Amino acid sequence: MFRIALMALALAGWVLVPAQAGKYNKKLKIGDPAPTFANLEGVDGKTYSLDSFKDKEVLVLCITCNHCPVAQAYEDRIIQFVKKYASGPDSKVAFVAINVNNLEADKLPKMKERAQAKGFNFPYLYDPSQQIGRALGASVTPEFFVFNKDRKLVYMGAMDDSQTNPRVNYLEAAVEAALRGEIPQTAETRARGCTVKYESASR
Amino acid sequence: MNLPAAEAGPLFGGGRPSPPTTSPSPVAEELAVSSSQTLAFLFAVLPASALLLGCGGASRQEPPQTPAARQEPAVDLQVVAYSQLEQAIQAQRGRIVVLDVWASWCLPCKQEFPHLVELHRRYARRGVTCLSVSLDEPAQHATALAFLRQQKATFPNYLLNESEKSFDLLDLKGIPAVFVYDRRGQLVRRFTGDDPDHQFTYADVERLVQELLQKEDQK
Numbered sequence A: 001m002f003r004i005a006l007m008a009l010a011l012a013g014w015v016l017v018p019a020q021a022g023k024y025n026k027k028l029k030i031g032d033p034a035p036t037f038a039n040l041e042g043v044d045g046k047t048y049s050l051d052s053f054k055d056k057e058v059l060v061l062c063i064t065c066n067h068c069p070v071a072q073a074y075e076d077r078i079i080q081f082v083k084k085y086a087s088g089p090d091s092k093v094a095f096v097a098i099n100v101n102n103l104e105a106d107k108l109p110k111m112k113e114r115a116q117a118k119g120f121n122f123p124y125l126y127d128p129s130q131q132i133g134r135a136l137g138a139s140v141t142p143e144f145f146v147f148n149k150d151r152k153l154v155y156m157g158a159m160d161d162s163q164t165n166p167r168v169n170y171l172e173a174a175v176e177a178a179l180r181g182e183i184p185q186t187a188e189t190r191a192r193g194c195t196v197k198y199e200s201a202s203r
Numbered sequence B: 001m002n003l004p005a006a007e008a009g010p011l012f013g014g015g016r017p018s019p020p021t022t023s024p025s026p027v028a029e030e031l032a033v034s035s036s037q038t039l040a041f042l043f044a045v046l047p048a049s050a051l052l053l054g055c056g057g058a059s060r061q062e063p064p065q066t067p068a069a070r071q072e073p074a075v076d077l078q079v080v081a082y083s084q085l086e087q088a089i090q091a092q093r094g095r096i097v098v099l100d101v102w103a104s105w106c107l108p109c110k111q112e113f114p115h116l117v118e119l120h121r122r123y124a125r126r127g128v129t130c131l132s133v134s135l136d137e138p139a140q141h142a143t144a145l146a147f148l149r150q151q152k153a154t155f156p157n158y159l160l161n162e163s164e165k166s167f168d169l170l171d172l173k174g175i176p177a178v179f180v181y182d183r184r185g186q187l188v189r190r191f192t193g194d195d196p197d198h199q200f201t202y203a204d205v206e207r208l209v210q211e212l213l214q215k216e217d218q219k
Helices: A002-012 A069-073 A075-085 A108-118 A131-136 A170-179 B035-056 B067-071 B082-090 B107-126 B138-150 B165-169 B202-218
Strands: A040-042 A058-063 A093-099 A124-126 A143-147 A153-157 A193-195 B078-080 B096-102 B128-134 B157-160 B177-181 B187-191
Touching: A058 A131, A058 A170, A069 A075, A069 A193, A075 A093, A075 A108, A075 A170, A108 A124, A143 A170, A153 A170, A193 B107, B078 B082, B082 B128, B082 B157, B082 B165, B096 B107, B096 B202, B107 B128, B107 B202, B138 B157, B177 B202, B187 B202
Parallel strands: A058 A093, A093 A124, B078 B157, B096 B128, B128 B157
Antiparallel strands: A040 A124, A058 A143, A143 A153, B096 B177, B177 B187
């Protein structure tokens, strides 16, 4: 029944849902190109696009937000990651955090406060249209996406295996693999966190 | 119109994806409970609960009831393993079950929770059992219970002691989420936020509950 419906859709020539999404992601699968974004304002007052990071070999996008305790629990780990991989003009990796929530506690003024208080060492952008979150299929905060030199997806999911007692850092392993031009051994994990508050249903 | 792949669902078999909704999800602007309210509430509740514990003991006797206690049934929060949660759902066979997955750290969950309480109030007598399961750490039991009491969540409430494994066991990335089971204990639908284009509200949950009730009425 389901197969017939799917075939009918395929025959009709318009498939709303990618035939094959990720295990935990309804939109993207490993190998998919990076969704573009443009003119997103950051907490530093500058605007950023996907192209802003084209000189970097590896791009890490992180959908996150202010209010979520899980996202907060990862802030220091992100700062450490950026120190190690993505700080300085010569680094080969760019790390970009994006908030798509429109809760008052998550909007740009609060983002600026949070970034300053925590000393964020990476661009923290606001997308009130929520488009980049949707395009990434991001459903929780924080959720991480690693794109290689060709801006193909090589990893998506959680930063590590545990919020309270992490033993495996999937994100670092993925970035190391991408720098070597490889797909990481673990290319997809289950991100855990607060649901992103998307405002409208299907479009 | 839209046919995502069937999910391998936990808690008894495959779930169907939540239906597309046309109404925009409510975007809450503020926190559900201020910490001062919570504190005030704790101070109000703690002496009363201490009294209840002191009087309970092994006997099944009802504790002496104040007028307030008579009006409001006790709110309880039981720490359980995943298998016990499964059993609790199956123990409700013959009734429709609405299971709300939440945590005290999850603001949207707390904003949605009153809808579960309302569902309980309106449908319990018609054969619908509302349950809640908290993904808080057991150390947060008091915080979670205080919220449930404030909400007057007089239905069975559970707290999973599976820590972060809970997300895997429930096959969830984020919460809130609501699972609905029919009278045979079969999972009918999983309402989750896992697909950006298929978000849910409690209006969707209630619609499904009504559909299930109607089905039973026709038999």
